[in-house]
Amino acid sequence: MDELKFKNDMEEVKKIRNFLRKSLKELNLTDKDYYKIEVSLLEMVLNIIRYAYPQQEGEIFLKTWQKEGKIFFEIRDNGVPFDPRKAEMPDIKELIKNEKIGGLGIFLSRKLMDGFDYKRENKQNILTMYKKINEAKASDQSV
Numbered sequence: 001m002d003e004l005k006f007k008n009d010m011e012e013v014k015k016i017r018n019f020l021r022k023s024l025k026e027l028n029l030t031d032k033d034y035y036k037i038e039v040s041l042l043e044m045v046l047n048i049i050r051y052a053y054p055q056q057e058g059e060i061f062l063k064t065w066q067k068e069g070k071i072f073f074e075i076r077d078n079g080v081p082f083d084p085r086k087a088e089m090p091d092i093k094e095l096i097k098n099e100k101i102g103g104l105g106i107f108l109s110r111k112l113m114d115g116f117d118y119k120r121e122n123k124q125n126i127l128t129m130y131k132k133i134n135e136a137k138a139s140d141q142s143v
Contacts (some may be wrong), residue, residue: 002063003061003064004057005063010046013081015040018060019080027066029133033131039040043105044105044106045062045106046105047105054081055143058078059078061075061076062076069132069134070130070131072130075126075128075129076124076127078124081120084109084110084118084127087106
């Protein structure tokens with residue numbers, strides 16, 4: 001199990017990408033699966049950095065582990081309660097028509113990962129996502 005704690009600051013993105021690279025290094029993922037995971041994780045983390053702690057500093061916790069042929073990612077924060085499963089599907093035609101930037105991150109993350117769940121517990125937002133991996137290439141590590 002790998003864990004990372006970071007601040008809600010855009011400057012932390014490099015640290016997050018390095019953590020992800022290290023966590024996925026031994027899995028021999030296809031480039032396609034690696035980028036699906038990276039896009040999904042970064043989209044959700046960037047949303048938390050931007051919106052979870054309005055005008056204040058906060059911490060975000062990222063944990064990853066393997067179990068039963070899946071790689072899991074858990075993101076925790078103590079910020080504003082937000083259930084991304086309840087975010088409405090964006091109107092893509094409207095986004096294009098109005099040349100609006102943003103609005104697709106949560107939708108993309110949900111589509112690119114094989115599992116996506118949320119709960120609010122002990123005043124924390126807890127988002128758990130997973131991607132199926134080839135069991136022959138990765139040994140399971142229990143939580």
